[in-house]
Amino acid sequence: MAVxxxxxxxxxxxENFWQSFTIYSFLFGGMLVLYxxxxxxxxxxxxxVGLLTRxxxxxxxxxxxDDYPRFLWDGELVKMNQNPYLxxxxxxxxxxxxxxxxxxEDLFETMNSPQYFSVYPSLNQAIFYFSARGANLDAKTGVLILRAxxxxxxxxxxxxxxxxxxHFQLPEKRLILYWLNPLVIMEVTGNLHFEGLVLLLLLASLxxxxxxxxxxxxxxxGLSIGMKLLPLMLIPTFFSLEKTRKSIAFWIGSALALVLSFAWLLIDESWVHFLQSIKLYQGKFEFNASIYxxxxxVGFWVKGYNIIGEITPILSAVTLLGILYFSWKRKPENLPKLTDLWVLIYLFYLILQPVVHPWYLIPAFGLSLFTHKKAFLIWTFAVIFSYQAYGDPxxxxSPIFLFLEYFILSIAxxxxxFRNMDDLNTSTNGS
Structure with a gap:
């Protein structure tokens, strides 16, 4: 596996999809054998084993x-006392x-979005800064520090x-499914994505x-939101959990962390450019989507052009309504049920998004290990099909690979x- x-x-x-797919499948299978x-x-x-592999x-x-050049670029600007959002x-x-x-100039040449303002929150920028301080104008050293x-x-x-x-009296061997998972190792340690730190902060919160x-x-x-904005969508779940809804201390702690995380965006026009980048990201990019x-x-068939600008606001509204509905309907009574609700919300959100990069799955996958749900575990394998796109000039x-990925996910x-719901209906009808 280490090899x-x-x-x-x-x-x-x-770009070499078939070799990547073959080795990735071998690694995923090896993880399951160990489990x-x-x-x-x-x-x-x-x-x-997992540490030595990393x-x-x-x-x-x-x-x-190719995201890391932007990380190093933003870090250099912060090191020069310049605002990366301006x-x-x-x-x-x-x-x-x-x-x-x-x-x-070398970083600029390898950057994938030099015409956009930075979309990384302030806590990310702090990490980029520490990397730039130690890198001394050397990209390999900067990558090494980020990876460490x-x-x-x-x-x-x-x-x-x-x-x-x-605490939840779950078997320790579930650690294998995260710690040796090829998606986690390749996307966090290999490709330097920060979803692992988001998961760390959510686990600390729990x-x-x-x-x-x-x-x-x-x-x-609050700090998890400062690392990546996505955990903000969990706010209705804290209102539905009595323990946090009535806790003034919880909300004060959240507010202080959010102020710490986003105060920098109040400097000059940082927040304007930051929100502009998020809006462009939501209204322009497409990758590995399903419902979208x-x-x-349908939009191409009816109107003859890409209606992404019309679809994404609707999907965002549906996502918000779904999150509110699930939070109100489920009303978690304890932490296991709260975690199960978080997993459902992440799943609902990702299925409706126009962009689903593989590393987006990692926080929800880690949380799903506290539940009996297997969809995110299976998705950490099926998502490898999305890399087929990079093999095309x-x-x-490919619609075929997209279908394979989401067909496997739909079964999970x-x-x-829904399976237990069918079983319950069958039982009720039989009685």
């Missing part, structure tokens, strides 16, 4: 993602030729899962809540959420 991960990280570009055939495997061994990727330059990289080079360097930070975060996730598994440290729980949840693609095809997605969702 397979190293081969993926160091030698196989994302099902090692009933007495101690958590210490699981930890060592450390083996320490020097790899990401081959499955100018796009394209305009910054034009307006500050005296501050440009060969290093920044993310590995430390992953270690925190491992022990957070372990503590909560003990753990603090289990210890009745409500202010701390709210603070960790079906609606888009025009990044054209049916098994998790």
């Amino acid at each position: 397979g991960f190293s081969y993926l990280a160091y030698y196989i570009p994302r 099902f055939l090692n009933e007495q495997l101690k958590w210490q061994w699981i930890f060592v 450390l083996s990727l320490l020097l790899a330059i990401p081959k499955w993602s 100018e796009t990289p394209e305009s910054w080079l034009q307006n500050h030729p005296e501050s440009a360097s060969p290093y920044l 930070i993310l590995i430390l975060g992953e270690i925190g996730v491992f022990f957070g899962l372990l503590k909560l598994f003990h 753990f603090a809540l289990s210890k009745n440290r409500n202010a701390l729980s709210g603070g960790f949840w 693609y079906l609606l888009r095809e 025009n990044y054209q997605e 969702v049916y098994w998790d959420y």
Whole structure:
């Protein structure tokens, strides 16, 4: 498995889909073999295997993602006491030729969105800054520092899962499904995405809540929003849980963390540009979608053009209504039910999105390990089909691979959420 991960990280570009798919499938299968055939495997061994695998990727330059040049770029600007939200990289080079360097020009050449303002919240920018401080104008060193930070975060996730598994009286071997999962290892450690840190903060929030440290729980949840905005959609669930709804300490902790996370955006026009980038992202980009693609095809058939600008506001409204409905309907009475509700909300959100990058699954997948739901585990395998698009010179997605991915997911969702309903109806009719 370690050889397979190293081969993926160091030698196989994302354009080579079939090699990536073959090795990824082998790694996923190896994880399942360890899970099902090692009933007495101690958590210490699981930890060592997963940690050594992550450390083996320490020097790899990401081959499955080109996001890291923007991370390093933003960090350099912060290091120079400049605001990364005020100018796009394209305009910054034009307006500050005296501050440009060969290093920044190299980052600019490999960047995937130089014409957009930064979309990364302030906590991300802090991490980018520390990376830039230590990199000393060397991209490989910057990548190494980012990866070291993310590995430390992953270690925190491992022990957070372990503590909560003990608290919820769940088997330790479930750690295998996260700690040795190829999607998690490749996307967090390999490709330097920050969803692992989001999961860490959500786990910390749950753990603090289990210890009745409500202010701390709210603070960790607020920081998770500061790392990636998506956990903000969980706010109705805290109103539906009596323990947090009535806790002034929880909401004060949340508010303080949010102020800490987003105060920088109040400088100059940062918040305007930040929201502008999010709006452009939601209204322009498409990747690995499901429901959205079906609606888009209807739009082509009816109107003859891509109606993304009309669909995305509707899907956003439906998502909000769905989150409110599920939070009101389920009314979680304890932390396991709260976590189960979070998993459902993440699933509902992702199914309706026009962009579903593979690493978006990681926080919800980690949370799903506290439930009996298997959809996100299965999706961490099926999502590899989305990488087929990078093998096409025009990044054209194949309807066949999209169908395979979401057909597999639909079976898993049916098994998790509708099979028991059918069984219940059958039982009721029989009686």
